[in-house]
Amino acid sequence: MLDAKDITVRLGHRAILTGIDFRARPGAVTAIVGPNGSGKTTLLRALTGDLSPDGRVRLNGHDIASTRPWVLASLRGVLPQATPLAFPFTAAEVVRLGLMGGVEAAEDGLVPKALARVGLAGFEGRYYQELSGGEQQRVQLARVLAQVWHPMAHGRPRWLFLDEPVSSLDIGHQLQVMQIARDFADAGGGVVAVMHDLNLTAMFADAVTLLAEGRVLGQGAPADVLRDDLLSRAYRCPIRVNTTPANGPYLLPHAAGQIAAE
Amino acid sequence: MVAISPDETAQWDRAPRARRTTLMLAALLGLVSVFSLTVGAAGTSPWAVLADWLAGREIGLADRVVLFEIRLPRLAMGALVGASLAVSGAVMQGLFRNPLADPGLVGVSAGAGLGAIAAIVLGGLLPAGLAAALGYYAVPVAAFAGGWASTLVLYAISTRRGRTSVATMLLAGIALGALAGALSGILVYMADDAQLRDLTFWGLGSLAGATWAKLAAAAPLMILALACAPMLARGLNGLALGEAAANHIGIPVQRLKAVAILTVAGATGAAVAVSGGIGFVGIVVPHLLRLAIGPDHRFLLVNAALLGAALLILADVIARVIIAPAELPIGIVTATLGGPFFLWILLRKRGVLDL
Numbered sequence: 001m002l003d004a005k006d007i008t009v010r011l012g013h014r015a016i017l018t019g020i021d022f023r024a025r026p027g028a029v030t031a032i033v034g035p036n037g038s039g040k041t042t043l044l045r046a047l048t049g050d051l052s053p054d055g056r057v058r059l060n061g062h063d064i065a066s067t068r069p070w071v072l073a074s075l076r077g078v079l080p081q082a083t084p085l086a087f088p089f090t091a092a093e094v095v096r097l098g099l100m101g102g103v104e105a106a107e108d109g110l111v112p113k114a115l116a117r118v119g120l121a122g123f124e125g126r127y128y129q130e131l132s133g134g135e136q137q138r139v140q141l142a143r144v145l146a147q148v149w150h151p152m153a154h155g156r157p158r159w160l161f162l163d164e165p166v167s168s169l170d171i172g173h174q175l176q177v178m179q180i181a182r183d184f185a186d187a188g189g190g191v192v193a194v195m196h197d198l199n200l201t202a203m204f205a206d207a208v209t210l211l212a213e214g215r216v217l218g219q220g221a222p223a224d225v226l227r228d229d230l231l232s233r234a235y236r237c238p239i240r241v242n243t244t245p246a247n248g249p250y251l252l253p254h255a256a257g258q259i260a261a262e
Numbered sequence: 263m264v265a266i267s268p269d270e271t272a273q274w275d276r277a278p279r280a281r282r283t284t285l286m287l288a289a290l291l292g293l294v295s296v297f298s299l300t301v302g303a304a305g306t307s308p309w310a311v312l313a314d315w316l317a318g319r320e321i322g323l324a325d326r327v328v329l330f331e332i333r334l335p336r337l338a339m340g341a342l343v344g345a346s347l348a349v350s351g352a353v354m355q356g357l358f359r360n361p362l363a364d365p366g367l368v369g370v371s372a373g374a375g376l377g378a379i380a381a382i383v384l385g386g387l388l389p390a391g392l393a394a395a396l397g398y399y400a401v402p403v404a405a406f407a408g409g410w411a412s413t414l415v416l417y418a419i420s421t422r423r424g425r426t427s428v429a430t431m432l433l434a435g436i437a438l439g440a441l442a443g444a445l446s447g448i449l450v451y452m453a454d455d456a457q458l459r460d461l462t463f464w465g466l467g468s469l470a471g472a473t474w475a476k477l478a479a480a481a482p483l484m485i486l487a488l489a490c491a492p493m494l495a496r497g498l499n500g501l502a503l504g505e506a507a508a509n510h511i512g513i514p515v516q517r518l519k520a521v522a523i524l525t526v527a528g529a530t531g532a533a534v535a536v537s538g539g540i541g542f543v544g545i546v547v548p549h550l551l552r553l554a555i556g557p558d559h560r561f562l563l564v565n566a567a568l569l570g571a572a573l574l575i576l577a578d579v580i581a582r583v584i585i586a587p588a589e590l591p592i593g594i595v596t597a598t599l600g601g602p603f604f605l606w607i608l609l610r611k612r613g614v615l616d617l
Contacts, residue, residue, distance in 0.1 A: 050506050073512025086359035086502045087557035092274045092554050097500055125274035146512060 001023055002036055002159065002190060003074035006055040009039075016042045017053065017214045024207070026157030026190040029181055031201045031222075033194075035235050040194045041081070041163055043211065045186050047192065048078045048161050060156055073100075076159035077144035081167065082137070085128050091115060091139045092124035098143035110149060114142040119176055133168045141165065141177060151189025160184055161192040165201060178204045202249050210234055223248055275518040278559030283554060284414050287568035292343070294572045298337050300577050302328065331474070334529065337580075338470035338481070339576045343537045343572040346484045346529035349491045351544025352551075352562055356498035357522045358431055361552075364545040368435025370412050370440035371541075374527075374534040376449075377408025382460050383449045397560050402480045406531030412438050413523045459582040467539060470589055487528035488567060494522055495559040502557070542596045543570050572599075575599025578585070 009018040015050060024030035031042045046053040048062040057064040059073055077098065085094065095111045113121055118138040128139060141162075141185040148158040160181065166174040173207070175195070181191045182204050183244045195201045201222065203207060211233040212216040218225040226249050231239040247252045299308045306328040346357060347365070354363040354370070365371045381404035388400075422432035448462060460484050472530050497518035500508035533540075547570045548562060556563055577595040582592060 047504075048510065050509070070512035073510065076510075078507070078510040080504075080507060083503055085506055086554065087361070089502065089557055090274055090276075090557050091470075093276075093556065093558060094503075097503060098511060100496055100500060100513075221578050 001191065002030075002047065002057075004047055004055065004123070007043065007057070009034075009042050009051055015214055017046065020055075020214075020216055022047065022216075022219075024190055024192050024208060026159075027185055027188055028136055028206035029191040029193065029204055030187045030209070031193050031195045031205035031206045032211065033196075033201055033208050033225075034217075037216040038211040040235070042213055042214075044161055044192065045165050048076070061157065066212060067144040073147065074153070075148075076156075076161060077147040078143055078161045079144045079163060079165055081163045082133075082259050084155060085138050088129060090124065091120065091126050091128055091131065091142075094139050095143045095146050097145035098145070099250050107149070107190045110146050114146040117145055117180065118142045119173065123156050129140070134170065134173060135166075137168050138173065138177070141180070145184075146179070148189070151187040157190050159186055159190040159192065161245050162191065164194050166195055167196060172215050198226060198231070199250050202251075224250075250259075265586070276556040276558070277561070280555040280565065282556065283551075284561065284565055285563055286570065287544050287547050287572065290573040291568050291575075294575045294579075295341070298340070298575050299329065299333050301579050301583055302333055335477050336469050336472040336578065337575060339477055339536060340575040341532045341612060342477075342481055342488075343469070344542065344570040344574025345488055345545040346545060346570075346571070347540060347574070348535040348547035349488055349563055350526045350529040350533075352548040352559070352566045353491060353494060353498065353522050354413075354526050355548055356472055356494070356501060356552050356559055357519065357526070358371050358420070359502060359504070360431065361549065362432065362545075365409070365413075366544055368416055368431060369438035370409050370435075370444060370526065370530050372439040372446075373412025374409035374531040375538075376442040376446045377404035377531065378402075378535050379446045380404055380408070380509035383494040384455045392467055397599075401477045401534045402535035405535035406483060406528055408442070409531035409534065410527030412442065413527050417519065417523060420482065427503070428485045432535070433510060438467050469574075469592060470582075472536070476536055479593070480536040483528045483532035486578040487525045487532070490521060490525045490528075491563045492560075494518065494525065495563055498522070498557045498559040537592075540574070540593050540596060542593075542600050543574060545574065546600050549604070550607065 001026040002022070004020065004022040007013060007022065009017040013146060020039075022043065025087050032043055035038050042051070042242065045051045045057075047057055047064075048053075049057070049067075051165050052065055059067075059072070062071065062075070064072070087096075092115070095114050098114075099110065105246070112121065113123060115121060118141050119137055120142065122198055124141070126134060131139065144160065144162075148160065151158055164180065165177050165181065169177060178200055181193060185191045185206070193205075195205070205222055207220065208218070208232055209216060210225050217231045217234050218227075226241055228239060228241055231241065231251075239251060241251045243249050264332070275439045295615050296308075305326045308329060311321055311329055350365050351363075354365060354368075355361050357363070365374075371389050378401050381400045385400050416431065416434055448460070451457070451610075453461060469484040497508070497513045497515075500511050500513040501518065503511070507520075530544075547566050551562055551569060552563050555565065573596070574592070577592050581590045581595045582597070584595075
């Protein structure tokens with residue numbers, strides 16, 4: 001269980017996040033959505049321990065602030081938005097960095113397995129810097145997956161924190177990456193993902209937290225949060241959510257009305 | 263020197279090649295060391311001395327002095343200084359996540375130099391008891407303190423929110439170097455004749471003055487720093503992803519940075535204290551090795567120590583035989599030979615270096 005209470009983050013005098021309560025359960029994909037600058041990434045960074053916010057974050061019962069980095073590393077992997085890399089490492093060497101923190105280090109052949117999982121089989125010897133943005137992003141995902149390869153360890157769930165995991169991917173790879181997150185959750189792990197794409201969120205998430213201006217605007221099942229009124233307020237444009245007969249809500253930018261001048 | 267195969271990517275695991283390189287470099291270091299003992303202005307042959315010793319004969323005084331009081335400490339000093347400079351370069355580049363970081367380039371050597379000069383010039387102002395206690399250690403300890411302070415300041419200035427800015431690092435390094443140079447100039451201006459003589463000898467950038475006593479003062483610091491370096495390897499690998507991601511994969515980043523900065527300061531400080539700052543080794547050796555075996559610090563640091571030591575010993579041999587019985591400053595040798603070679607490597611491997 002990931003349990004954050006009363007998270008407040010200030011940069012200088014400006015409050016980026018104010019009094020956020022956030023919970024995510026293992027076995028589920030929990031999405032954080034909201035407009036640009038609403039504090040999504042800041043919330044994720046508070047949850048992973050990059051920032052030391054006011055309030056408290058507990059992951060599987062460990063207080064994030066006082067847990068040692070290598071203990072946390074065995075519990076959760078974190079995929080940043082983009083990872084510029086110093087020095088000409090190969091894709092395989094980048095993935096192997098993920099093995100340092102995990103408990104999987106002894107497992108054979110995990111590097112090619114992790115690369116194959118993200119659709120990059122055969123990329124082992126390629127220089128990371130020579131790959132396209134989307135391929136780099138997937139190499140990083142493979143690194144994170146290698147770190148927490150088994151969604152459960154010693155009967156306890158492990159976690160994936162993903163910051164806009166599909167932002168630089170084409171639609172095929174978007175679906176592939178979201179399916180990886182889905183499978184991780186279905187196998188008992190926990191997934192927390194910052195998402196820009198509301199349709200993919202509706203498709204893959206079990207729970208959604210909608211942020212606007214550093215506060216929680218809605219929290220709950222996708223159908224309860226991805227509603228016309230909440231989304232229109234958060235994104236400051238008229239949004240119409242539609243429903244397909246079988247699969248829950250979707251929305252089209254076409255269906256949005258004229259955007260009101262601010 | 264280092265085998266660089268044109269086919270870098272055929273086999274993705276570069277570890278076996280890195281291990282082979284370690285063996286080759288160790289052999290090279292052994293070879294160069296023996297060579298260094300046999301060459302010199304005096305016609306002493308270590309083989310003849312060894313034969314005498316094995317046969318139980320008395321070893322001649324001249325041979326003993328040349329071999330054990332001149333060539334051997336000089337060899338040990340060359341090996342330690344070369345290894346220290348190359349490893350500091352590699353650690354610093356890993357710490358700053360930038361291949362341009364080099365103690366000589368970004369003001370750390372200048373800071374260490376300021377410490378050394380301050381110890382020579384102002385050493386007399388110390389209370390007599392303290393000065394006596396420090397003895398030979400005063401210069402290396404002061405150089406260490408100077409190098410440590412400048413590395414710390416440099417990192418603090420150029421790193422904001424876990425990101426080290428290259429431009430800021432280079433500019434701050436230049437400013438720090440200029441400041442340290444100016445302060446050193448003021449100290450030189452204040453120095454008396456005897457101190458000036460000490461300073462000149464120190465500043466030559468040479469291993470000529472190597473004695474066991476000097477070695478005893480500087481070697482512990484260099485050996486300690488070199489022994490710490492391999493413990494940094496995994497952390498520096500992780501740091502290539504940035505500070506936040508390094509933390510996510512379980513690296514205690516703050517502790518890593520503190521140890522890395524102390525290591526660089528110790529190795530550079532002690533090397534500068536005894537050799538006056540020999541440029542070029544810290545940036546060329548890690549670069550060559552990254553091209554040959556990749557950037558994995560688990561192999562890079564060990565290999566850098568071996569190659570740095572071998573290169574400096576070789577350069578020292580050249581420095582003392584090429585215009586024998588006079589000597590060239592070793593910095594001239596490293597730059598004349600290393601410069602063109604490095605440029606040639608750059609031309610051949612620009613594609614990889616741009617990554």
